[in-house]
């Protein structure tokens with residue numbers, strides 16, 4: 001899910017209470033993700049009833065039902081691509097773990113551990129993802145802890161992987177923001193493509209795809225998604241929200257301004 005305060009408040013003025021209208025755009029965003037990440041079922045996801053306006057959390061992934069992801073969006077939220085792809089990232093984690101658990105005869109939780117451990121190592125984050133999870137819980141409230149949840153970090157990276165650009169990373173990045181190269185140059189496209197390569201390579205194992213199949217998918221997507229997605233990402237995105245704690249504490253002005261210029 002994505003917490004409150006991250007997108008424009010003024011876009012949340014008029015809405016139809018109840019129903020699934022706020023969640024409906026999730027179907028299209030989910031479809032974008034299925035093009036690259038073929039373990040996501042092609043069938044439309046389940047859109048659960050919109051959550052109450054003003055409640056905590058803008059959009060949610062509520063697990064799988066018969067292998068199909070269930071999503072829900074808050075009534076007064078205009079869903080944008082960044083959030084849509086983020087939620088698809090939670091579905092990717094669940095579907096990946098489900099497949100791996102069945103292939104290796106391990107538990108779902110053990111399969112999640114495989115994915116998150118690989119993710120943590122790939123990011124070069126300190127400690128383990130379990131330690132980050134414990135830290136998140138120790139903060140005492142979901143809104144305080146959200147940015148430190150490993151599954152949320154993974155969903156943020158997945159969102160960038162689908163869109164082909166890091167517009168911002170809202171979860172803690174421990175000084176290793178996806179959009180920053182090792183020499184601290186702001187490279188949002190290169191960062192997203194690194195994320196894409198990571199998720200494709202880990203999916204390759206579980207989906208039993210060849211390198212050729214993976215690169216064919218990636219090539220087809222680079223030609224199509226990037227121009228389309230830039231517009232979708234910019235719609236509804238509040239560029240005045242600075243991205244994240246460690247960048248603020250690091251005083252990285254370059255990041256804050258480059259994002260707004262996207």
Ligand SMILES: [Zn+2]
Pocket residue numbers: 001002086087090151152155
């Ligand atoms: Zn999330």
